[in-house]
Amino acid sequence: GREMRLRVVLRVRPLTCTEMQRGDRQVVHSLGNGTVHVSAARHNATFGFSTVFDAGASQEAVFEGSGMRQLAELATDGFSCTVFAFGQTGSGKTYTLMGPLTQSESQPAAPGLLGLMQRSFACLLEQSQSHSSDLALSASYLEIYNEQVRDLLSPGPPCALPLRWSKTRGFYVENQLSVDFESLEDIANLLLQALSVPPTGSQRRRTSAHALNRHSSRSHALLTIHVRRRTVSTHPAPGGRGEHHPSTWVPQPSTCPRKQGTLCFVDLAGSERVKETGSSGELCTEANNINRSLLALGHCISLLAKPRGKRTHIPYRDSKLTRLLSHSLGGSGITLMVACISPSSRCLSETLSTLHYASRARRVTTRP
Numbered sequence: 001g002r003e004m005r006l007r008v009v010l011r012v013r014p015l016t017c018t019e020m021q022r023g024d025r026q027v028v029h030s031l032g033n034g035t036v037h038v039s040a041a042r043h044n045a046t047f048g049f050s051t052v053f054d055a056g057a058s059q060e061a062v063f064e065g066s067g068m069r070q071l072a073e074l075a076t077d078g079f080s081c082t083v084f085a086f087g088q089t090g091s092g093k094t095y096t097l098m099g100p101l102t103q104s105e106s107q108p109a110a111p112g113l114l115g116l117m118q119r120s121f122a123c124l125l126e127q128s129q130s131h132s133s134d135l136a137l138s139a140s141y142l143e144i145y146n147e148q149v150r151d152l153l154s155p156g157p158p159c160a161l162p163l164r165w166s167k168t169r170g171f172y173v174e175n176q177l178s179v180d181f182e183s184l185e186d187i188a189n190l191l192l193q194a195l196s197v198p199p200t201g202s203q204r205r206r207t208s209a210h211a212l213n214r215h216s217s218r219s220h221a222l223l224t225i226h227v228r229r230r231t232v233s234t235h236p237a238p239g240g241r242g243e244h245h246p247s248t249w250v251p252q253p254s255t256c257p258r259k260q261g262t263l264c265f266v267d268l269a270g271s272e273r274v275k276e277t278g279s280s281g282e283l284c285t286e287a288n289n290i291n292r293s294l295l296a297l298g299h300c301i302s303l304l305a306k307p308r309g310k311r312t313h314i315p316y317r318d319s320k321l322t323r324l325l326s327h328s329l330g331g332s333g334i335t336l337m338v339a340c341i342s343p344s345s346r347c348l349s350e351t352l353s354t355l356h357y358a359s360r361a362r363r364v365t366t367r368p
């Protein structure tokens with residue numbers, strides 16, 4: 001029941017080839033000790049985080065240094081854990097969470113490039129497959145697109161699922177599919193199918209990375225791994241077997257609470273859409289809805305960042321996203337935020353806005 005701060009880490013991706021060829025300047029510099037400095041014409045500011053990963057940081061370094069491994073372990077202990085990636089489109093959110101899903105037509109991604117998700121799956125699977133473990137893993141995958149919650153695992157065209165609230169469960173999505181998995185291959189295929197990237201060997205492969213990112217910048221995606229005990233443990237009632245009272249040998253539910261943890265990965269839509277005003281109808285609706293939910297999220301974070309005694313009502317109901325994240329932000333979840341930025345001078349204003357947003361999030365506390 002103790003208060004715990006959100007852990008906020010920053011990842012600065014390397015300049016891309018295009019940015020280098022264009023001659024973009026690097027305006028973000030890591031100073032070590034969890035601080036970064038932004039220096040450009042009229043801006044000079046330093047920001048501090050739990051950890052800063054600069055352009056040279058490997059996917060493994062991010063997994064080990066962000067606290068992600070501990071988060072996965074806490075999920076097996078029954079906690080509700082969430083990691084969310086935030087930042088403008090192209091800042092490295094999907095790369096950080098998933099890495100490239102495939103390498104080429106017929107090859108899966110190089111192991112070194114695997115993202116936080118796959119590394120966490122490996123960690124969970126290792127625990128579930130260890131000798132004495134009775135953990136079972138399943139996954140559900142939702143997206144919020146135009147203020148509709150859709151199930152990415154259900155076959156056929158996307159249909160909207162109702163988001164409800166109950167006293168015991170808080171906000172939850174009704175009728176969402178949950179699929180069991182027992183290997184890295186199972187869950188990788190599940191992701192590929194969900195994102196409509198056909199498994200290896202398909203002709204559509206080449207466009208997949210691009211399509212995937214175009215898609216991910218337009219909706220918020222939430223992948224939840226449910227970690228549950230396969231069986232309810234039993235123990236003999238007093239005077240049980242061996243004491244000549246066989247009739248009293250009845251399985252009793254374990255006195256220790258049943259553990260049911262979750263590990264949720266949230267890939268938020270690109271933050272720059274907040275300002276985008278698409279001319280065509282569809283783009284405009286999309287931008288407005290992303291706008292609405294990211295603003296609602298920002299608003300909730302600002303209010304949650306105040307000391308508990310001074311907090312007013314938190315308007316989680318303002319968007320589907322904040323409803324679904326209410327538990328992770330203000331409830332009993334344990335949350336890691338990975339803020340992603342580009343070091344390029346051209347992204348300066350978005351970068352500053354991400355840094356301010358992430359700094360504010362550092363003051364948010366939950367009670368796991």
Ligand code: ADP
Pocket residue numbers: 012013014016055087088089090091092093094095096213216217270340
């Ligand atoms: P986002 O999901 O935030 O829109 P992506 O994760 O798709 O952004 O990243 C945009 C591009 O930058 C991709 O081509 C990706 O491969 C590349 N990229 C992002 N982060 C890194 C990194 N840390 N190292 C190398 N390339 C990266």
Ligand code: MG
Pocket residue numbers: 090093094095212213216217267
């Ligand atoms: Mg993305």
